[in-house]
């Protein structure tokens with residue numbers, strides 16, 4: 001990697017860690033309906049965190065996962081979210097910007113759109129697993145933010161017709177989940193609303209991605225549910241949040257969709 005590219009990826013990594021630390025605040029405060037603007041405090045003793053204790057990842061390691069004041073354990077969720085966010089920002093910058101000879105020609109709007117999706121996904125993933133909830137306050141703004149950057153990316157690429165696919169992707173995905181909710185009743189309203197956002201991203205890359213990303217969530221969720229029944233003796237009806245599978249399937253499709261679709265087309269001999 002050229003020195004300039006290595007620097008860009010490193011900056012993206014550090015920026016991702018800082019964003020991750022903000023995502024931790026959102027994860028903690030959105031379900032509790034708390035203000036996002038207060039200073040960070042220890043959830044056990046209420047001690048205000050100093051500047052050093054707000055440094056992502058590193059402060060948790062130095063404090064060995066304990067509050068400096070009361071020695072209460074600090075959840076590993078904090079450094080994990082920060083580390084995952086940092087790695088994801090670094091990785092997306094590496095695959096979207098660095099391959100371009102001249103970074104001025106890189107698709108920065110697509111990078112912002114994808115990193116926005118990563119941020120939203122981390123928040124929704126943790127909140128859904130912990131509270132079985134996909135808050136509207138996270139999902140609704142995503143239609144506008146993601147929509148704006150995805151559309152801008154198509155316009156910059158000189159492909160205004162591609163905007164139609166963003167809208168079609170959202171419409172297909174949203175209606176599919178809506179239909180499923182009406183038929184089976186096992187899909188929640190939060191899942192339907194999230195499906196529209198994910199459909200925009202999948203549609204951006206084409207119809208094949210919309211189909212694969214949508215089916216993939218059911219395959220991943222199904223395998224997991226089967227595993228629970230087989231290995232943990234879970235009841236068939238035990239409640240499993242579906243949002244994480246929708247998010248995971250979308251990211252796997254964005255990463256490997258082209259290869260999977262090509263492999264499938266070869267398999268059925270089209």
Ligand SMILES: [Zn+2]
Nearest residue numbers: 042045067070
């Ligand atoms: Zn404390």
